[in-house]
Amino acid sequence: MTKRSGFTLIELLVVIAIIAILIGLLLPAVQKVREAAARMTCQNNLKQLGLAAHNYEGAMGQFPAGATQNASQWAFSFQAQLLPHVEQDNLRKLVDFTQAITLGSGGSQTLNPVHATPAKSPVGLFLCPSDAGPVLYQNNSADWTPNNYMVNMGTGVTVQSLANANDGIVWYTSKLRITDVTDGTSNTLLMAEALRGNNIQTEPASAPIDPLRQYASFGGQGALLDEATCATATRWAGNRGRSWLWGREFNVCFTTTHRPNQRAADCARSGAGFYKAASAHTGGVNVLLCDGSVRFVRDAAWRAASTRSSGEVPGEF
Template sequence: MIRFRRNAFTLIELLVVIAIIAILIGLLLPAVQKVREAASRMKCQNNMKQLALAVHNFESANQLLPAYSSLTGSNAGNFSIQARLLPFVEQENLRNLLTFDVSLTVGCCPGDVRPQFVVPAKTVLSLFRCPSDASQDTFTSRSGTSGGATGQDFVYAGTNYHVNIGTGVGTLYDARLPTDGIAWTNSRVRITDIIDGTSNTAAFGESLLGVQTQAPPAPTTDAERKRVMMNITCSWISPTIPPAVAGLNGGYVLPVDPAGYYSMSLASSLNRGWSGQRGAGWISGREYWTAYQHYLPPNSNIPDMQTCGNGVLGSRSNHTGGVNLALCDGSVRFVRDSITLTTWRAYGSRNGGEIITEE
């Protein structure tokens, strides 16, 4: 009797092998994703550490921390702290394209980018981007039509890293006047003014980029709420620059509880839609592009708010369970979403006298 050697799998054997491979891939993919996210989080922390150390080098050179934008006849802001730190993060050539004694834009809001600043405004810097946020690097923003602005589209390179302008409680969200953070408009803060201690005070936090459109629809999911802001009617334009009184002319004072702020804002006649421009331009000293507060807890599902560029601006990330925080001593730590709001706000103030006992 002649026996033939079998040189192939049966169909059942083949299906079993495919099933085993699928199971192995299913087990392997989460591990690969976890390793990839760990690497991204580490890269993000390194970026933020460079920014925190740049602040120290700036202070050494100027005997002051960098001020948040500057006002010379306009409430719309000027160049950002990020722009002023360029020489201290090995971007001297890009810094040489900027002239800080001339405003970034003309008119509002935002204004037309001056021709000499169009190229630097759209220059993407990996230092300003968290690798865990896969959003596009650039935004197209249409200028206003007042004060000389002509309603054109301008391209800006975005940023995930924002400077700490305080707790935001009460009227401290209005950084045109002094806040309890490390910077506000035309601030002159020194290291010695951080009396809570540099290891207990935030310098930079991270946030997710907006949704790449100026007027997105109302959010319907938590993911959307983290990337859009409520647009509040610009009712706080002041006849004096800076204004004599912080906050909206109508007396907009933030309650201690963020849920109260959200319900108040949604019900208010001031609410006029939504904005997707969070983090839209690292070069600009508009709060909702380059600043944040500690009013909302990390990764809050309560949307931010902006009016005339200022507002309530939180810290968020795609890192699992928390956000990176760069402190004024140059260190970076991962802060979990479970942190108490009291402790989180303590990191936001430079002079609150709080004792931080948990992270």
């Protein structure tokens, strides 16, 4: 009689348990490899934007303004002006810079129909692969595609709007050259990443659903915002980085009022306010300096690095 060999039930369970343990050990390693690759892609995106900004400055004699102004409308972003320098000339041709981006008066959020196609056209270079935020936003029946890479609007301490000159790199009518960055291009931030909003507006609410993806939103005009005012908020907006095309502060800018990834919610009134740099990377954010280099910043000397001519020496990031 032939004796058949095989696994006992206990042996089978032991093998399954070992496999489960191995998978449990392997998955975090795979996730770390994926995040490392995503972080490198994010850094490369910023390097490409830095090269584009330098090419623009060389061709035009100045960095792009924070946003173009046309017929007193909020208009086209720093990022949109870089399109010809990031191999997006076909998309650039769809943008009619001679027509206002919005209809209505002041800060209207009604998209001019002539810009409907570029507004909803995604640009992979403007998106961090680690951010799982929305890839399409709707507002007043218009579609907008988002942006993760924000340009430096300074500290946000005394100037909180693109409408006025600030201590950073951009405002609406800025015409800064590299030579205006007297703190040194290797010591001054040009761009940094931020998490896209969660596309949710909550009101009334005493706290945001996610302080990294929503900010306190106040209507009307008023004095400079501060922590005490922001603590009274009951309306929270989730439209951070909603559009790479539209040059509003919440879409395309950051300030260093808050530290990177600080859990305190940002705060704004009619666009003006402060907006932090933030990321889905562990422990910090990727930043682009004015010399075109990219670094991963945790916290050190954060506010000093946003000013272009204040005489600080930020030291090592």
